[in-house]
Amino acid sequence: MNDDDQTDGMDLASPYSLSAEDVWHYRENGHVHLRGVCTKEEISGYRAVLKSVTAERFAGASKMSDRPEDDFSRVFMQTFNLREADERAAKFIQSPRFGKIAADLMGVDAVRIYYDKAMFKEPESRITPWHQDGPHWPLCSDHVLTMWIPLVDATIDMGPPRFASGTHKNRVIGPKGIHCDSESFFGDYIRSNRIPVVEEEIPAGDATLHSHWVVHGARANTSGRVREALGITFYADGLLIDDSACSEENQPVIDANLGNRRPGQRADHPRNQVVFVRS
Numbered sequence: 001m002n003d004d005d006q007t008d009g010m011d012l013a014s015p016y017s018l019s020a021e022d023v024w025h026y027r028e029n030g031h032v033h034l035r036g037v038c039t040k041e042e043i044s045g046y047r048a049v050l051k052s053v054t055a056e057r058f059a060g061a062s063k064m065s066d067r068p069e070d071d072f073s074r075v076f077m078q079t080f081n082l083r084e085a086d087e088r089a090a091k092f093i094q095s096p097r098f099g100k101i102a103a104d105l106m107g108v109d110a111v112r113i114y115y116d117k118a119m120f121k122e123p124e125s126r127i128t129p130w131h132q133d134g135p136h137w138p139l140c141s142d143h144v145l146t147m148w149i150p151l152v153d154a155t156i157d158m159g160p161p162r163f164a165s166g167t168h169k170n171r172v173i174g175p176k177g178i179h180c181d182s183e184s185f186f187g188d189y190i191r192s193n194r195i196p197v198v199e200e201e202i203p204a205g206d207a208t209l210h211s212h213w214v215v216h217g218a219r220a221n222t223s224g225r226v227r228e229a230l231g232i233t234f235y236a237d238g239l240l241i242d243d244s245a246c247s248e249e250n251q252p253v254i255d256a257n258l259g260n261r262r263p264g265q266r267a268d269h270p271r272n273q274v275v276f277v278r279s
């Protein structure tokens, strides 16, 4: 750890005060925006760490204009499991504060981390097409969510996440994948069912949390600045690997992020640390 480490002494152990309204909002809509989860100092200290791990991983990435014209290459740059690369990143990502928020929103007694990932949406990045997360993951449960944490103020023109409220209640609604077909399928679904879409600026220090069933996406980044964000996906401790929500051709889903556990086995690989247990 170097001398000018700005995260020294920042263990994020103090709990965040969730209101009953926050919990209700998450369960009713499938997403919630929490204000002031971290202080500006915490975000700025850990941003430096997370950015440096990310920059190292993206060192060889090609320029936007040289990337393939497929559906995903120009959406954002993503890299997984920063907590395994740097102990300060791990202190942030595995903090009891975040784990407790996830457990309280889902109403469970303990949570594990599925994975964490940096999602840096560069200037001129395209939309994140509408999609659901659940159909990609072998955890068929209502107790899986992602905490989305901007490392800079995520203004609307940078493409913060947007959510189709209430769509989590139907579990799997449409096609697996994040591509132009999922965009058009879910776009039509939202319009024809008049589903309210929530899209808000998310200042650094705030976070959004969304169920893995809720339909979500993001607009293109037209801001000229990089939208730096970290996602942490949590699930209830005790879940079994269950890929029954995944498309047939994708089964069985064996996921290295879950230690290659097979369907029917417990999702309890040491890689998936328990980060909160209710006492």
Ligand SMILES: O=C(O)CCC(=O)C(=O)O
Binding pocket: 076, 119, 121, 128, 133, 146, 148, 159, 160, 161, 216, 217, 218, 229, 231
């Ligand atoms: O950051 C984005 O553009 C999309 C985020 C997302 O899909 C997720 O965190 O599940």
